[in-house]
Amino acid sequence: MPRIRTIALAVVRRGGDLLVSTGRDPVTARTFYRPLGGGIEFGETGADALRREMREELAVEIDGVEQIGVVENIFTYAGRPGHEIALVFTADLRDRSLYDRDVVGVVLDEGSPVGWQPCASFRDGTERLYPDGLLELVARHGNGRPPLRGA
Template sequence: MDLVFVKGNQCFNYRAAAVCIEEGHILLNRGKEEDYWFLPGGRVQMMESGAEALRRELKEEIGAVLHVESLLWIVENFFILDKHQFHEIGLYYKGALQGSSFIEKGGTPFVIQDQQKEFLFQWIPIEQVKHLNIQPTFLQNRLEQLPKYTEHLILRQ
């Protein structure tokens, strides 16, 4: 069971995300119909750690094994999406992928069909991230120089 709770127009979401940087590129994804990018990952399930959830999600989504290296950010994110007020707890891990070579660095997006919609995965040059619509927006300025120690951020957008 995913750790997401909805009450009226308010939603609590517990999510884990992977910061995978290889050869000066970062792996990002977005819904095919969406205009913003985000880090790959997904919802944490009941009785699952954030790192376990992240490994499961990346195996399901792109068939790659993720080696989780360190926890970069714990983010309390408050935002509005699709007329819902979100309170999201996000764990952002630095990780390295094994078995992801099918996604060409700097190449065209790789399309994954989910149960409900299509997602595009793409390795994007890290210096281009600051020019993208990426969510949460703090990532625009934080991905080029990752923190040495875990940071706790509170974002209200």
């Protein structure tokens, strides 16, 4: 039986760029981008889940974790329906040298590339950011944190 999945996502910014993983739907062959994060386990706060997921997915530590909103995502991936409730947090990478690299690494458990993507490419429709509604949430909270770059 399908169920709703609760996840935590990290909005990590470098000026006008977002830190995202690159995905590709195997059915539609469409490329998309998504912030790092993942499922919240029973008894775990969203912020704690985000810290754990960032360690598991990219082997990085984060600071300044602050919830900025919630996005509901009803979607189809690989020909199957999905439904997520995403707690969205801003965060900073503890390792400041990662802000100077365009390619940050890969998602350790599945190999998707991770790097910085300009928000402008999502706004103009050149690239697709998931979940839907995330870009608007980021835009509303974009001035609340200084853009980080380097140490």
